Amino acid sequence: MIILKGVKLFDGERLREGLYDLLIEGRIVKRIVPTGNMNMFEGAKVIDLSGKIACPGFIDIHVHLREPGGEWREEIKSGALAGAYGGFTTIVAMPNTNPPIDSPELVRFVKLTGERAKGAKVLPAGSVSKGREGKELTEMARMVKEGAVLFTEDGSPTVRTDLLRSAMLYAKDLGVRIMEHPEDPYLSENGQINEGKVSAISGLKGIPATSELIDVERCIALSRELDVPIHITHVSTALAIRAIRKAKEEGVKVTCDVTPHHLTLDESKILESGYDSVYKVRPPLRSLEDVEALWDALRNGVIDAIATDHAPYHIDEKDLPFEEAPSGIASLECAVAVVLDAWEKRNRPVSLDRLLRLFTSGPSRVLPESYRSLGYLREGGFADITVIDLDKVSRVDVSTWKSKARLTPWNGLSLKGWPILTMVEGEIINDI
Amino acid sequence: MEWRHKHLFDIDDWSREDIESVLNLASEFERRLDSKESLPSLKGRTLVNFFLESSTRTRVSFEIAAKLLGINVMNWATASSSMAVKGESLKDTVWTLESMGVDMIVIRSSWVGAPQYIARKARRARVINAGDGTHAHPTQALLDIYTAWKRFGSLEGKRVLIAGDIVQSRVARSDIIGFKKMGAYVFVSGPRNMVPLHLDALGVSYEPDFIKAVKEADVIYLLRVQKERWKASAIPSDYEYHMNFGCREEVLKEAKPEAIVMHPGPINRGVELSSEVADGPQSLILEQVRNGVMVRTALLYLYLGGER
Ligand SMILES: [Zn+2]
Numbered sequence: 007m008i009i010l011k012g013v014k015l016f017d018g019e020r021l022r023e024g025l026y027d028l029l030i031e032g033r034i035v036k037r038i039v040p041t042g043n044m045n046m047f048e049g050a051k052v053i054d055l056s057g058k059i060a061c062p063g064f065i066d067i068h069v070h071l072r073e074p075g076g077e078w079r080e081e082i083k084s085g086a087l088a089g090a091y092g093g094f095t096t097i098v099a100m101p102n103t104n105p106p107i108d109s110p111e112l113v114r115f116v117k118l119t120g121e122r123a124k125g126a127k128v129l130p131a132g133s134v135s136k137g138r139e140g141k142e143l144t145e146m147a148r149m150v151k152e153g154a155v156l157f158t159e160d161g162s163p164t165v166r167t168d169l170l171r172s173a174m175l176y177a178k179d180l181g182v183r184i185m186e187h188p189e190d191p192y193l194s195e196n197g198q199i200n201e202g203k204v205s206a207i208s209g210l211k212g213i214p215a216t217s218e219l220i221d222v223e224r225c226i227a228l229s230r231e232l233d234v235p236i237h238i239t240h241v242s243t244a245l246a247i248r249a250i251r252k253a254k255e256e257g258v259k260v261t262c263d264v265t266p267h268h269l270t271l272d273e274s275k276i277l278e279s280g281y282d283s284v285y286k287v288r289p290p291l292r293s294l295e296d297v298e299a300l301w302d303a304l305r306n307g308v309i310d311a312i313a314t315d316h317a318p319y320h321i322d323e324k325d326l327p328f329e330e331a332p333s334g335i336a337s338l339e340c341a342v343a344v345v346l347d348a349w350e351k352r353n354r355p356v357s358l359d360r361l362l363r364l365f366t367s368g369p370s371r372v373l374p375e376s377y378r379s380l381g382y383l384r385e386g387g388f389a390d391i392t393v394i395d396l397d398k399v400s401r402v403d404v405s406t407w408k409s410k411a412r413l414t415p416w417n418g419l420s421l422k423g424w425p426i427l428t429m430v431e432g433e434i435i436n437d438i
Numbered sequence: 439m440e441w442r443h444k445h446l447f448d449i450d451d452w453s454r455e456d457i458e459s460v461l462n463l464a465s466e467f468e469r470r471l472d473s474k475e476s477l478p479s480l481k482g483r484t485l486v487n488f489f490l491e492s493s494t495r496t497r498v499s500f501e502i503a504a505k506l507l508g509i510n511v512m513n514w515a516t517a518s519s520s521m522a523v524k525g526e527s528l529k530d531t532v533w534t535l536e537s538m539g540v541d542m543i544v545i546r547s548s549w550v551g552a553p554q555y556i557a558r559k560a561r562r563a564r565v566i567n568a569g570d571g572t573h574a575h576p577t578q579a580l581l582d583i584y585t586a587w588k589r590f591g592s593l594e595g596k597r598v599l600i601a602g603d604i605v606q607s608r609v610a611r612s613d614i615i616g617f618k619k620m621g622a623y624v625f626v627s628g629p630r631n632m633v634p635l636h637l638d639a640l641g642v643s644y645e646p647d648f649i650k651a652v653k654e655a656d657v658i659y660l661l662r663v664q665k666e667r668w669k670a671s672a673i674p675s676d677y678e679y680h681m682n683f684g685c686r687e688e689v690l691k692e693a694k695p696e697a698i699v700m701h702p703g704p705i706n707r708g709v710e711l712s713s714e715v716a717d718g719p720q721s722l723i724l725e726q727v728r729n730g731v732m733v734r735t736a737l738l739y740l741y742l743g744g745e746r
Contacts, residue, residue, distance in 0.1 A: 198550070203639035209572030209611055210550045212635075280447070280558070281551025327528065329549040329571060 063095025063390030075104025086125030093425025336411030346423025602661030
C-alpha cells in the first residue's frame, strides 16, 4: 500500500479545492480523502507530496518507438521507460516501423514487448494499409482484438482518399479512429522547412501551410460526409486550426493534437542556429504567427491533446548538415516540462485545468471507449498517476535519458515545471 | 589589417566597409598583376578545395587565386555529393583534413548550411562557402559587385535587375544582399512561379514585365533556369522562356545604352540570353570570370591573416 499525502488533485476534468491523501492498494486507487483523514495503514509507504499536483497518468498518443527494425534508435523498452520518466503512463506507438505494424501478430508483439518493459503502458497503433503501401486495408478488426487503439499511416499521409474513406467507415464499428498525418505529398516533396520568410532567405525548399490545410480539409469533408470521427495529428498552422475550429463548431467529429515543439519553437531557430539539424522536423517549425495561433487554440479548446511525436534517431544519423538529416525531434523525457515552462513564461495563457486535460482526459477521448478511464483519477480506477511540481526547476540533460536519442533542441536548458513521480498501475517508475 | 570575420558563410553579417575592403584589395592586387609586381606571399599555408558538388570554374578560380599567393592547394572532390560522403561521415572528413594540416576549407555543397556545419565541427581551420545548395554564394556576389563597381565607380542608387529562377538561386540571394549593402536598388523579374512567395523577406520588389524591368536597369543580371531542381515542370519550353524572359537583342535595345549584362555562368544560350547578347559589347560575362580570381585572392589573403 502506498499513500500519496497532501496532494492537490486534478481528476481529469478539474483541479479540486483543498489537499488530498490517496491510498493506492495493488493496482487500484482505493481511497481519495481530504488530507489528514486517512487512517494510517500498517506498513503503508507514505509519500509526502505537500502541494504537488496528482493527475491521472499522462497519455501521449503519438510516439515513435522504432521497434521492430530501428532498435539502434529506440526500442519499445527504452521508449516505455523514457515515457514513464517523462511523466507519461500511457504512450501510443506509431506503426511506421520496419516492418510496419500491419498485422495482428505485430500488434501483439508491440503489446507484449511493452508489457515486459515495465515502463509506461504501450498501446499499439496499426497502419491503415498493408505494408504502409497505401493500397489494401490491414486486418483492422483482428488487430483491434490484439490491442490496436488507432490506425494511421503516420510518417506520411493516407495518400489515396478512397482508402482513407474506406478505412474510416470500416473502423467506425470497431470503435477506433483513424489518425491522419496531414500533408499533401506533392506540395511537400523535397520540402525542408516552412515556406515563408526563412525559406525565402535560406533557399531551403519550403513546405507551404496549404500542404497541411488541404489534407485537414479533406479529413473534415470525409468526417462530415460519413459522420465518422477522425483525429488529425501534429497540427502546426493557423490555417489548419481555423479549419478545425469551424468544423468543430458545425459538429464535425474531428479531434486534433499539437506537439510541444510546435508550441515553443518557430522557424527563426533554423537561421539562428546556423541550420542545426535538431530543428528539422515534419511538419516543419512554422512562423511566430502560427505558434501564437496554436496557443490560442489551446485556450479556446480547439485542441484536444498535446502529443510529442517523439522521433528518436541515433546521433550519427541526425548530426548532419540540415538538408541531409532526417526529420524528427526527440522529446518524451522533457516534453511535459517544455510545455509547463512555456506556459509559465507566457503568464499562464490557458487555465491549468484545460492544460492538464490536454495530457489526460483529452487524449483518452481519442482512444477507444474502453480506454476512457485512463484519463481520469478516481477511487476504484487503475493507479496510473502523474505528479507534477510546477515550481521545480531542472536542466534537461540527455546523458541521463532512458531514451536512446541524444539530440534534442532543449538539451542543457533549465525548465520550470516537471513531473516528479510517475506511477503505472500502482508501481512507482519515476520518483525524483 | 585585422579581418574580423573568422569564416565566410554569406555576406549578410558584413558591413559596407567590409565589402569595400575586399573591393579595394582586389583592385590593388589586380593593379600589381597588371604591372607585373608580385603579390604578397602566404607560402606555407594550405587550402583544400572541398567540392561535394562539381563546379570546375569555381574550383579552378580558387585554385588560381591561392597559387597567386603561394598557398598550397589540394582538391578533395567527391563525384556526387550525398552517397559518397555517407560512407565516411562529413565530420570525419573535416577532422581528417584538419589532421593533414589544412588551414582553410573552401566548401561547395548542394546542402544549405553545410559550411556552418563544417565550421561547427572544425577545430582550427577557416571555412569559406563556395556555394551551399540554394542558399548563398558569397564569393560570386563579391565578384559581381566588383565587376559592376569597376564599371560604374559607385553603385549608390544604381538599379540592379536580377532575372530568372530566383527561388532556386544561391547567387541571387547573395547578390541581393551585397548590392543592397552597396546602396543599389535591387529588383527581380522572371516567371512568377520562379520567385519566392515571401519576397519581402529578401527586401526586393518584383517586376513581372521583363522588358519593363530591362528598361529601368543599370545592371541586367541573368540567372540560369535550374531545370534539374524543379520537380513539377516549371517552364513550358525553353523557347517560350526565351521569348518572355530571355535577354535578346531586341530586348536589350530597350535598355539604357550604358546598362551592363552579367551572368554567373554557365550560360544557356538561347534560353536566358541569346548569343548576340552574351558575346555583345554590353556583356561583362568574361570579365566576371577574371574578376573572380582577383576577388578570391583578396578574400584568401584577408581570411588567412596576411599583412598588407
Ligand atoms: Zn509521427
